Amino acid sequence: MHSKRRYHHGSLKQALIDASLELLAEGGPSALTLTEAARRAGVSPAAPYRHFAGRDALMSELxxxxxxxxxxxxxxxxxxxxxxxxxxxxxxxxxxxxxxxxxxxxxxxxxxxxxxxxxxxxxxxxxxxxxxxxxxxxxxxxxxxxxxxxxxxxxxxxxxxxxxxxxxxxxxxxxxxxxxxxxxxxxxxxxxxxxxxxxxxxxxxx
Structure with missing residues (x-):
């Protein structure tokens, strides 16, 4: 099981991207959700919306x-x-x-x-x-x-x-x-x- 990562101030977006890349490597696109990316990054489910309007925006960034x-x-x-x-x-x-x-x-x-x-x-x-x-x-x-x-x-x-x-x-x-x-x-x-x-x-x- 992956432990929640700590992210430094200002690096939330990169932490979410890193978590998303891990999820893609493990299970492909179907494994990627904003909620799971947030959990993997160690932040609240609402945190990704500071940088991404939704899953499609995250996928575009990836x-x-x-x-x-x-x-x-x-x-x-x-x-x-x-x-x-x-x-x-x-x-x-x-x-x-x-x-x-x-x-x-x-x-x-x-x-x-x-x-x-x-x-x-x-x-x-x-x-x-x-x-x-x-x-x-x-x-x-x-x-x-x-x-x-x-x-x-x-x-x-x-x-x-x-x-x-x-x-x-x-x-x-x-x-x-x-x-x-x-x-x-x-x-x-x-x-x-x-x-x-x-x-x-x-x-x-x-």
Missing amino acids: ARHGFETFGARIEAAWSEGRPDAQSAMRAMCAAYLKFARDEPGLYAAMFGQAATLADPGAGGAADHALEILWRAVVAWLQQAGAPAQGARYAALQIWAAAHGVAMLTISGHFDSVKTADSALILDAAAQGIMEGAVARAKEAKT
């Missing part, structure tokens, strides 16, 4: 936190396209899957409902993460000698593939020992998407 952390990790893995765009994309896809495996509850909260991203902070953090992927696609096309036409569409395809593989992985459908290596599956999907994007861009150029 999504913002999640997308900022997620974006930082995939951007670091991308490493400005070093040593080349294809290798860097592979590293970025691996970082995507690692985040989902390490933070399954938070990942589910981030992507569970698009309405969560209506908040400018959460939505902006999500857009930034997608922009990193878009920049990676542009770099791959440029290194292949193709124009950046269709880069956003290819980025959305890779995002969809990565999300699908991530969800199948964290739900236990993909097992590197028993069934399939999720990293290899995502690598192959990204490679196929980019080969198609390069071919289409070159065809449109002629």
Whole structure:
């Protein structure tokens, strides 16, 4: 059983966020309520309303936190396209899957409902993460000698593939020992998407 944590003056919001992240890690989004977050933080049930209008507002704040952390990790893995765009994309896809495996509850909260991203902070953090992927696609096309036409569409395809593989992985459908290596599956999907994007861009150029 978790003991109630003490929070210092002025840090109630962070204490509630920390408690909420624990709840997400333990039971996913369904385990998160304002009442339980307050209990875990060691404050009264009314205390969260000083910072959050309701559960949706708390979920938006958690999504913002999640997308900022997620974006930082995939951007670091991308490493400005070093040593080349294809290798860097592979590293970025691996970082995507690692985040989902390490933070399954938070990942589910981030992507569970698009309405969560209506908040400018959460939505902006999500857009930034997608922009990193878009920049990676542009770099791959440029290194292949193709124009950046269709880069956003290819980025959305890779995002969809990565999300699908991530969800199948964290739900236990993909097992590197028993069934399939999720990293290899995502690598192959990204490679196929980019080969198609390069071919289409070159065809449109002629």
